[in-house]
Amino acid sequence: MIDYLRQAMEDTPGITLPLPDGAAEVHEGDAYDLLDKLPGNSVDLIITSPPYWGLRTYGLSHNEDVLHEWEAEGGSKEEPPPYDWYRLHGGCLGMEPLPEWYVSNLVEIFQRSASALKQGGSLWVNIGDTYFARWSSIRFDGRQGLGDNPRMRRKTPMGGFRQEKQLLMIPARFAIAMQDKRWILRNDLIWEKRNVPPRPEKDRLRLAHEHFYHFVKRPKEGRPKYYYDMSAVEDGARDVVNVNVSAGSDGHSATFPVKLIEPRILSSSPPNGLVLDPFCGTGRALAVAVKNGRRAVGFEITSNFSSSARMNATNLRFASEASDESTGSEGVQPQTHLF
Numbered sequence: 602m603i604d605y606l607r608q609a610m611e612d613t614p615g616i617t618l619p620l621p622d623g624a625a626e627v628h629e630g631d632a633y634d635l636l637d638k639l640p641g642n643s644v645d646l647i648i649t650s651p652p653y654w655g656l657r658t659y660g661l662s663h664n665e666d667v668l669h670e671w672e673a674e675g676g677s678k679e680e681p682p683p684y685d686w687y688r689l690h691g692g693c694l695g696m697e698p699l700p701e702w703y704v705s706n707l708v709e710i711f712q713r714s715a716s717a718l719k720q721g722g723s724l725w726v727n728i729g730d731t732y733f734a735r736w737s738s739i740r741f742d743g744r745q746g747l748g749d750n751p752r753m754r755r756k757t758p759m760g761g762f763r764q765e766k767q768l769l770m771i772p773a774r775f776a777i778a779m780q781d782k783r784w785i786l787r788n789d790l791i792w793e794k795r796n797v798p799p800r801p802e803k804d805r806l807r808l809a810h811e812h813f814y815h816f817v818k819r820p821k822e823g824r825p826k827y828y829y830d831m832s833a834v835e836d837g838a839r840d841v842v843n844v845n846v847s848a849g850s851d852g853h854s855a856t857f858p859v860k861l862i863e864p865r866i867l868s869s870s871p872p873n874g875l876v877l878d879p880f881c882g883t884g885r886a887l888a889v890a891v892k893n894g895r896r897a898v899g900f901e902i903t904s905n906f907s908s909s910a911r912m913n914a915t916n917l918r919f920a921s922e923a924s925d926e927s928t929g930s931e932g933v934q935p936q937t938h939l940f
């Protein structure tokens with residue numbers, strides 16, 4: 602975490618929420634800090650895609666010695682440090698030395714959203730998986746294995762399930778860890794991406810899906826009750842949706858496709874409800890929320906993406922379907938800049 606941002610966070614008393622005529626607010630900073638500053642019971646829907654594990658840095662600096670520093674302080678690999686310790690020692694979300702640390706950090710951050718999320722609210726988290734490689738290639742931006750974006754190599758500790766070529770099942774580990782923290786999992790929506798580009802591997806199929814988990818809060822007693830408008834979901838209401846990945850926007854490689862998130866926003870938040878994306882990147886979820894008569898709040902750690910999000914959040918064109926983002930079908934030409 603950049604020191605000046607941390608100081609600014611400590612000095613910020615609380616987050617003002619957008620009024621109906623204010624539509625959207627974007628705050629620059631670490632979601633970990635900002636979530637804690639939201640008023641209680643204020644958010645109807647959290648919809649987001651955090652950085653995935655071990656793929657890219659989004660240009661943030663990361664301390665590759667963070668594991669050794671944790672061990673030097675008496676910690677062990679198996680026991681992840683608290684997120685606050687991790688970032689104070691130069692750790693960046695998504696660049697954890699071990700996938701277990703990543704899951705622990707993510708869950709800790711999402712736990713901080715619980716008091717702001719209304720009892721009848723929803724949390725939708727889009728997350729993709731990673732194959733283990735002892736020597737992995739991390740991009741500053743862009744899609745792993747594609748293009749000529751700058752990249753670095755790093756050595757990841759092997760052991761247990763962390764073995765060469767292993768699909769790490771990070772989304773499942775995350776979902777189970779969230780269940781262990783009392784979240785109720787309502788759907789594991791599969792986002793099928795028919796236009797993923799070819800991969801060089803000759804001994805496995807292409808990874809052509811990601812998960813979009815729908816969590817709700819567990820009540821003190823009884824069954825969970827939450828807002829849901831079934832008339833706003835895709836035809837057939839199936840838990841597999843087929844949406845092409847599209848070229849990123851504003852230099853971001855992981856912009857949400859509108860078709861993936863619009864049905865979630867419409868079905869999981871009421872008109873004029875408050876929608877939050879704590880890892881908002883270019884602000885696509887905010888823009889789609891605002892276009893649909895919701896209020897939106899976004900958090901983003903980098904100043905370049907938070908500026909983009911601020912501009913995009915009320916931009917109707919940005920909130921509308923891009924031409925290359927149509928529902929996937931066999932034979933679609935792969936894009937070159939995917940996430």
Ligand SMILES: C[S@@+](CC[C@H](N)C(=O)[O-])C[C@H]1O[C@@H](n2cnc3c(N)ncnc32)[C@H](O)[C@@H]1O
Binds near residue numbers: 856879882902903
């Ligand atoms: C997968 S991208 C989200 C893209 C977004 N869905 C969009 O449509 O543009 C994750 C974003 O989280 C940001 N980020 C990384 N660590 C963060 C943190 N601790 N707090 C807030 N934002 C963070 C990254 O800079 C990146 O823009």
